[in-house]
Amino acid sequence: MKLDKDLKKLKEALVGSKSLGQEEITKILGWSLKLKKENREILQKWVTDGELMTNNRGKYNTPENFGFIKGEFSLIKGKFAFVDTPTEGIFIPRSGFGTALDGDVVLIKITKGADGTGKKEGEVVKVLKRERETIIGILQKRDNFGFVKPTHSFGRDIYIPKKYLSMAEDGELVMVHVDFWGDETRKPEGKIVETIGSPYDTDNMIKALILREGKSEDFPDEVVAEARAIPTVISEEEIQKRKDLRNLPIITIDGDDAKDLDDAVYVEKLSNGNFRLVVAIADVGHYIAEGSGLDKEAEKRGNSVYLVDRVLPMFPREISNGICSLNPREDKLVFVCDMQIDPKGKIIDTETYKAVIKTAHRMTYTNVNKILAREPEFVEQYADIKDMVDDMFELSKIIREVKYNRGSIDFDLPEIKVVLGEDKKVKYLKNRERGEAERIIEDFMISANEAVAEKLFWLEIPSVYRTHEKPDPERIKTLNETLGKFGYRLHSFEDIHPKKFQKIIEDSEERGINMIVHKMILMSLKQARYAMENIGHFGLSSNYYTHFTSPIRRYSDLLVHRILAMTLDGYPNKKEISKLNRELPEVTAHISKTEREAMKMEDESIKIKVVEYMMDKIGEVYKATVIGFSNKKIFFETEEYVECFWDITTARNFYEFDEALYAMVDKDTGKIYNLGDKIEIMIVRADLNMLEVEAIPNELHDEYSGKR
Incomplete structure (x- = not known):
């Protein structure tokens, strides 16, 4: 701990300073001049860790003063x-x-924008x-050696001596431990430690994804x-220590296929006109001792990971399910x-306590939505809770109005749901529903987290x-330029309020361009994170937010329970x-x-299955929306929410991206492709290796010259 303080003190002394020798640093930090060797070892460790660097005279300074920056390398889509x-x-x-x-x-050197001009x-x-010593790649086997061509990020082939080829075959997907x-x-060198199989089998691709990210389905x-x-x-002694709520008709409401049911709810309309909302969360902390093997493994995992075809749970299924x-x-x-919540949505009293419950029903979002829609079969089947479900809906709408009035942004973005058959192949794609039942649970969980x-x-x-910082003014300035193409304008970049975004989103829904506007706003915001500072x-x-409601699948919630x-x-x-x-x-931070990491894995696993699904859709025509541009590509999203692109370099005409218009212009005909345009596209290629789907405007399909 003292060395951390010493490092902080030294960095403060080096701000804007010339490089210092070991003797000067020893005096600044009050170290003993007699311990030259020990002091040098400490300084060398700080150099190894990237906290300090040395110049050609052996003097020390911070990487920043030498023109370098230390940070964490975050790969985006492998590109x-x-x-x-x-x-x-x-x-x-x-x-x-x-x-x-x-x-x-890593340590990086700035190559552009160091003078403050541009990014x-x-x-x-x-x-x-x-972060890890292993790489996933495809083996290219020779008689006496092999090379592994990495599938992700790492740009150099890895040499594999013959004795380390294991039993892997040419063209197989493998995991390599890099020794050099x-x-x-x-070239880098390594040895094959696991053979995965065909690189074009999507089950193997998802297995490789899990291995690449250092995750596992299995527990020690x-x-x-x-x-x-x-x-x-549960012992009678434990029940006696708690409030007994087993007489209340508490229910869980989850997806049809959910197995880790960690929240249950109950609503009662009180005689004074207020509502009583009980949010009961699985008491994971009672079973998981701090510092135990289960606790350490859960902390290491951080959260459950919900891949397209499997779950990597935070706890073994004996706990989670x-x-x-x-x-x-x-x-x-x-x-x-x-x-206790009044009719205007104000929480006037909050109690937190340990209890024992016995849920009356395992409800699904589908069934609750059908009760609210007054479908006779479901109203009759759940007659004992129908009135409570109505009260839940009423309270949810009140809570929602409070959130709306204070400026809470509702990103109601369509989310793709991949439905798999027993063979793990995609049966079909559909929009993940967000009906009133889903909103009820969302509103109740937010209320509990805030309280x-x-x-x-x-x-x-x-x-x-659970914190979410205000967006950077620079990002808002860039967003403002793009929103301007749709007639929207943000007047202030510094102290922006979420209500400004809310109004733009509402208007975009009326104009039918909400999907593209939602995405642009979302991309301009910072990512929420966990922190000690509220x-x-x-x-x-x-003003106050945490995660309390999902301790089976999020370690943050277990921490909050313990506190x-x-x-x-x-x-x-x-x-x-x-x-x-x-x-x-x-x-x-962890x-x-x-x-x-979990979000990236979940997205990539979905992409793997979506690209596989589109491989036999070559030549089919889809309705799509223009959602973005690069200098050489136009990006589309189909009505099934499949993202694809058109490489304009394959077109017969010459196209140029106009930054001022934020549009792609055909310089030969004058035709313009704008954000939000609705067009018909033809699928021309689906590539599992690159995880991308290529398309072309259907009216131009006869001139496509790219690979299929």
Whole structure:
């Protein structure tokens, strides 16, 4: 801990300073002059970690003072990257990757925009810390050696000596452990540690994705054994310690195929006109001891990952689908947020406590929507809860109006749902529904998360908040230029309020251009993250927000449960407070990272199946919308929400992207393709290797000259 403080002190001394020698640094930090060797070792470690660099005279300074920047390498779609620092993200073209892989900590040199004119670009000059030592690629086998051509990010082939080829065959997808990362004279070298199979089998592609990201479907044997040793029967002694809510007709409402049911709800209209909203969440913390094998594995995973054809759960299924899942008509332990809400949507009282419940029904969104639609069969089948469902709908609309009035942004973007058959092939694509039942649960969970966050904030206890910062003025300026093509304008870039976006979104819905406008606004906003500092949630226009409602699938929620539990019988002691202050910064950074990884994996797994689905659609015509441009491409989205592109270099005419118009112009005919244009396109190529679908305007299909 002292060395961290010393490093911080040294960096402060080096701000705008010339480079310093070891003796000068020793004096500044108050180190002993007699411990020259030990002091040199500390400084060398800081150099290895990228905290310091040395010049040709052996003097030390920060990378920033030498013109370098340290950050985390984040790969985007395998085609470009950003290096993220605490204050900015710097664009890295593929040619500037060096040997960096997604998640590596790197040093970069700025190659463009260093003088403040235009966006910054850079190139990787050194990898400081490897996220992992393995790479996925396709084997090109020779008689006495082989090369593995990486499928993702890493730009150089990896040499494999004959003795390390294992039993892999030519053309197979393999995982390589890299022993030497290469230099100016030698290629990288490694050994094959796992053979995956055909690179064009989508099941293998998803397996490779899991391996590439360092994830696993399976748990260590000792963690599974720990899960199986947890008693499944709740003792009477434990029930006596809790509020007994088993008399309430509490219900779960989830998707048809959900198995990890971690939230249940109950609504009652009180005689004073207020509503009682009970949000009961699986009490995972009761079963998962802090520091146990289960806890460490869950922290490492950070969250469950929902791929297109499988789930990588945060806990073994004995926990996620069994002991903690709020299955119907079973006694279950829960952590409750019990709110009283007035008819105007104001929460006038909040209680948090441990309880035992027995859910009355395992409801699905489909069934609740059918009750609300007054379908006789479902109204009759669920007659015992029909009135409560109506009260839920009424309360949900009140909560929704409060969120709307304060400026909460409702990004009601269509989401693609890939429906697979038993053979794991795509049967069809459809829009993921977001009916009233889905909105009810969303509104209730947000209310509980806000109530818990506000309680913890005013108790002044170190905690985990779900934060969403205000967007960067520079990004809003760029967004404003694009929105201007649709007649919209943001008058202030500095202190922007989410309500301004809300009004633009509403108007775009009336004009039928909401999908493209939603996406542009969403891309201009920062990504939400976990942090100890409560700075509010911009997108929800909320002053207090956390994640409390999904501890089976998010480690953040389990942390919040543990912190909230400290307040049930008093206030945490100094030792507990100190422990939270010491540990939470690192944990919140880690779970923010695992969440980003999960999102990327989920998107890529869907893309794999979508591209496979489109492979036998070559020559078919679809209605589509123009959703974006690059200098050489127009991007479309079909009515089934499949993203594809047209490479204009394959066209007979000459096209040019007009930045001022933000449109693609046919310079031979004058025809203009604008954002939001509706056109018919023909699918001409679906490439599993590149994970892309190529199309062409149907009226030009006879002149297509690209590969099919």
